[in-house]
Amino acid sequence: MSSPYDPQHAPAGDVGAALMMIDSRLKSIHDGKDGADPEQQELIEQFAASLGPRGASDLLDGACTLIFMFVTWLRQAHEKHDKDVIEYVVPHLVSSLRMMPRSIRPEAIPTMAGLVIAASTGLSPSLWRGQYGEWTPEEMNPLEATAFLLAEHINRIADDPDFATRLITTALSSVDDA
Template sequence: MSSPCDPQRAPAGNVGAALMMVDSRLKAIYGGESVADPEEQALTAQFTAGWGPGELDDMLDGACTLIYMYMHWLRQAYEDHDQDVLAVVVPNLVATMRTMTRSVPPEVIPTMAGLLVAAGSGLSPSLWRKQYGYWTSEEMNPLEATVFLLAELINRITDDRAFATRLISEALSVDD
């Protein structure tokens, strides 16, 4: 019996747009900036200005797809070293989010941890989250932070600042 949160049932969403946002944040942080430069912020605002609810839903699904793909990669990497991704990654990311008090309110950390656990267990984070209603505005920055933290973790593990972006880009470019 398949789960209602089976990734095969989940919409992939706009993975490209979600990846662009995460890659932009990674480049800003690696460039020594605490936030994206004003030009980058203006381009992002222009890119998203005309979005309606459908495009926003696609971006949210895309972010959840990134979480799923990153956790899948991390699960394989940790299993190769006889470690459990849920036991290692989730507590570390939760601890990091707890220090990000301006971007991640404490009340949404359990939801972000749930997304990580769902993805690390082979479930769709998007479908898991939708069980509890629509996304709240308070969850938007933490969702972006969660994807960013996963990508940054992968980049640190591989010692390659572009690995997480390339991992997804290459997966998207594979012909079926």
């Protein structure tokens, strides 16, 4: 039976812009910066301000699409070793988010865990989240952090700091070619 929260019912959003933001964060961490580069932060804020309401919504959907794609890859990688992605990825995500009390409010953590669990069961994170109302400003940092942490987790598994970004760009280019 099909669910109204299946990914085929969800907008993909602006995956490219969401990936650009996550990749920028990944690169700042790997370049030895602490992620709080004021120049980079200003550029991200200018970009976000230029989006407008529709663009911001597309960016949110794009981030959720990234989460879905990252979790799908993680689920497949874990299944090859007879492991459950929820058992291995969600606790790591929750503990990582809990270590960021200045940027991640504790009440947002269950929602981010829910997004990952929804994706791991084949549901669209954006549609799953949408059933509880509009996104709140307090969920923006946790959403970005969730996508970042999943990408970083994939990069560590692959032992390649650019693997998650290439995974998505390859998928996007194969869609463009079709």
